[in-house]
């Protein structure tokens with residue numbers, strides 16, 4: 001199910017009078033600008049702290065619930081379905097299967113990106129079905145991506161990892177050895 | 180009428196470096212469900228959380244709550260207000276027949292906020308108020324205090340008494356991180372950081388979560404021998420404009436009137452046995468005592484000095500330690516206050532137990548607001 005590059009078309013004009021950058025920078029229109037200084041440092045907690053620290057080791061860790069038998073990824077300290085504490089920790093693999101993907105051509109300000117970004121939801125090997133991670137794909141042309149594609153994490157070098165989800169640079173196409 | 184059939188909480192602490200906000204919610208919820216003897220996956224019809232996105236630090240907070248409450252694939256909603264507004268929402272859902280058992284949650288992870296003053300400033304009207312000064316917005320409370328003190332001859336000593344009383348009460352509450360044994364003389368030496376407000380009169384922030392299980396009249400009688408009835412709820416707003424708000428806590432007066440009317444309370448100062456009220460700035464306790472009609476505005480200072488509102492006084496106020504002793508719990512403030520009333524009415528308050536049958540909990544939506552809610556509880 002390979003998917004080709006989509007053409008995004010914009011209407012050639014819009015009704016009304018557009019505001020230009022200069023209208024704003026030269027204050028030709030009445031505007032009010034504010035840049036709030038809102039800073040937070042979220043406590044990662046028991047589950048996410050362990051997960052982030054394992055990223056530094058180049059590993060993905062999950063928790064397990066023995067009641068429903070699920071391997072819960074990303075980890076949490078409770079099983080949200082059984083509503084009980086988890087029963088332990090277990091490593092999952094850094095390989096998986098693309099469940100869905102999008103080829104994104106523009107940034108949040110609607111400016112074209114230099115290179116399209118391929119965002120994907122990846123079911124991680126070793127975790128229970130439909131559990132995994134949303135991340136980006138790399139080393140692949142957008143038109144080559146498909147649902148069901150096998151992928152593997154590409155990690156930053158160990159000395160550059162900082163315990164963040166970006167310690168994985170991207171996921172690249174991958175063939176199982178026994179394929 | 181609906182009743183509280185289970186309570187649980189986590190905290191209260193000055194900081195919670197070991198647990199995420201989701202994990203403190205889970206801890207409080209597990210305790211509440213155990214207390215009520217229910218299974219949230221089967222027995223709860225509706226979950227209500229109370230939160231303000233800018234206190235959380237991310238948007239659409241309500242999307243993040245089901246897992247840790249046992250609310251996956253269940254009716255869940257968030258009220259952008261204090262816990263007591265969530266309690267009123269649960270009350271309405273139950274009385275309207277939508278739910279038989281509803282859960283109310285609020286929490287504070289205030290220690291995650293690094294620029295608290297800026298978050299509060301961000302709640303000010305961006306065109307009309309915010310740009311006037313970049314001073315820490317606690318001055319908004321001081322403006323109100325200045326007006327109120329002058330109008331009703333409230334003494335600095337009476338405000339210091341509030342600090343001394345509440346911090347001492349907190350010493351009997353294992354869940355109150357800001358307890359202390361102080362004197363009025365000591366409190367009056369605290370520097371004016373926002374004249375006429377002293378540093379010691381400002382509640383420090385705290386982390387914690389509170390979860391209540393609320394049940395219909397019929398269901399409450401079925402599942403517990405010790406229901407605490409919600410006799411009345413009320414909420415009210417003045418205006419967001421600092422130039423026209425009353426500075427006399429009209430929001431508290433009107434929301435209390437609404438709750439008292441529901442509860443059939445005609446003479447609050449005689450009929451109410453215990454009160455937990457918003458004291459996030461010490462003068463607010465005095466202002467709120469008057470607004471809740473627990474004392475006259477010209478008597479309140481003398482009564483405060485005489486120990487009338489002390490733990491062993493005629494009308495104990497903030498036996499838990501209040502916000503000055505427990506901390507500013509942001510939108511969970513009313514939850515901590517309701518929790519104390521429920522524990523007291525059940526007779527489970529241990530060393531700080533007060534003899535009581537009717538209690539009132541009140542919370543303000545903090546600066547920069549003139550809004551708040553009240554709940555009346557009874558056994």
Ligand SMILES: [Zn+2]
Nearest residue numbers: 065068079082
């Ligand atoms: Zn499970």
